[in-house]
Amino acid sequence: MNISLLQENLLKALTRTGRIVSTRPQIPIAGNVLLDAKNGGLSITSTNLETSETVWVGGKAEKEGSVCVPSRLLTELVSSFPAETVHLVVKDEKIHISCSGFSATIPGVPAGEFPPVEPPPKGGEKINKETLVGALSLVLFAAATDEGRPLLTGIKMVSGDGGTTLAATDGYRLSTKTIAFSLKQSTDMVIPARTLSEVLKISLEEKDAKDVVVTAIKDGQLIFSIGDTNIMTRLIAGDYPDYKKIIPKAFNTRALLEKEPLARAVKSAAIFARDNANIVRFTLDKQRVIVSANTPNVGENRIEIDAKIDGEGGEIAFNSRFLLEFLSAFPGDEVLFEMTGALNPGVFRPVKDDSYLHIIMPVRITS
Template sequence: MKIIATKEQLEAGTQTVNRAVSSKNTIPALSGIYLKTSPDNLVLKATDLEIGIECVIAAQANKEGEVVIPARYFTEIVKKSPDEQVEILVEDNYLVKISSGRSLFQIHGFAPHDFPNLPQPAERKIDWVNKDLLKTAIRQTIFATASSENRPVLTGVLYERKEQELVTVATDGHRLAYKNVEVANNPNNRNTVIIPTKTLQELNRLLANTEEETVGVIIENNQIFFDLGNVKIYSRLVEGQYPNYEGVIPKSSTIKVKLMNKIFADALERCSLLAKDGTNLVRINLEGNKLKIYSESPEIGQVYEEIDVESEGGTIEIGFNSRYLLEGLRAIEEEEVGLEMNSSLSPATLRPINSDNYLYVVMPVRLV
């Protein structure tokens, strides 16, 4: 079997699927990239059995065939190829010869039957979602997922597809990010699932490079599939019951503060320089239209900053983990944000002033 492709196409394909290659697995073929030829295209696949990525590129082949090539070497060989054209020749016993210009590599491949088949979803269940809306929904929630495996359901993002809206939610128990976007009515695709963080990280990376305006989403048999045209992502879902996020979101607030996102974020960053390690504690004191931010470290010193705000509902002194507040502010694109509170021990809410489709709930730190 002989394959001819441009370096540009082959490099794009290998880089796309390489992120799904297994680094720790007892099946040798999972450390490779699977190739399958057709007269005008080359299909590349990789999987670690949790996530799989498939990419189709333009290529010429003298016959149909398949092989698995060790990803670690294949991607680097293609990347460093000296010529704009790369030729791949697969001989008996899956000996792979890769040539470009005056360079020739010979590496041992794996038998294709050792590579697991990626699941094939039912196309009739496909749900088309706007690419930009999906990117925003991922960006504004994924950072709030838990990194610890103590509660596996919190390591993913809740994906709740309703008739005319898509809700994404993430929480690690200390803060919660909620995004609601309007989507086309699709009564046959109402689903509530938990998508692994790694899957959404890879999806977000690939969305940045696709020219497709919409993304096809299929959910079935504890799997989720994303169709980006010439790239497809397959992933297992996180099993378990997601906590009742609606019960965490405050229904009302007695104290409301209107402030400028960047001014508040910059002040928090400065004050967090002296925040105690671990808690990143900053104190916020609201008096009228003045919001004061304090931070101190017994070994280093203290810092104080004051910013102008608009407020109603009274005064309050409350503590926060500065990193949690900053990540919430960075997720909000609007210039003006609202900070809503009830007491120094109850959750606070950040939200854009002129939009009701995003909110960020953060638990305070008890002050002593």
């Protein structure tokens, strides 16, 4: 291998691929990136054995070749270089790196030891990038992070004639978003949330990309292509819980609230809820919502915000962290809140938009 690249482009690619490299890889080779120089540039591939990511960097390759190099070490080294041309030369399984007076040599590992990663086949389907970004932003935060429940660490994706629905739940809350896009074949799969989080990050970074190309390949794998980056992931096997069962079919109270005053009220009440399981109460009464928290030996907080309320009113309590994460992701200026008693799920929706809903399970409280 003998190739020259711009430092900023190489660093961007190494930083991106390094995000999925585990700090404690299951096998030593997974702590490396695979460098593969070909005519026109360099492909950099990383893997955590669940997800693989390949980024293409344009450059001048005088000699093709490939080698594996520790991801973190190479990234830190390149980040210390000036914004000049970086030269990579491999000889006797060692990679020699130089840039404007800087030089280093790193022992490499034969490329054949890196887990195989398939290039995306032709025939993928395009999803508008902005549409996908909006949908992922509304559901990802609701997925579980506890590896003891692997299915809930994924996002359920169902595609049919009526569009594509993304759903995420951790057992305490649920987000669903339907977008006006359908794959050519009906699809029902569970995609790791960590993979889709990376898809979201790259989509936001790739300003010029208009679409995300989705390609299903053999053995339950999926590839997302965004600009010069491909992300391949294994799907999560198993039966995802029937989340539709917890969506209330009716309500006895509905409140229309402005998002910003509600977010400020919850944030203020959360200060007093920290030492009391983050419990924040909503009291709906007479065209207002009272947001409050009370912790013995700490104090109490009460904020009144205007609302348009239809129905019986009542009181319900939620985990303030769940409320704040939802409100932070919610794009609208107004929020519809629906409830049916203190022990039934609370439903949050946009105004005049049935494509999205967020549900939070209430916290049992005593008066």
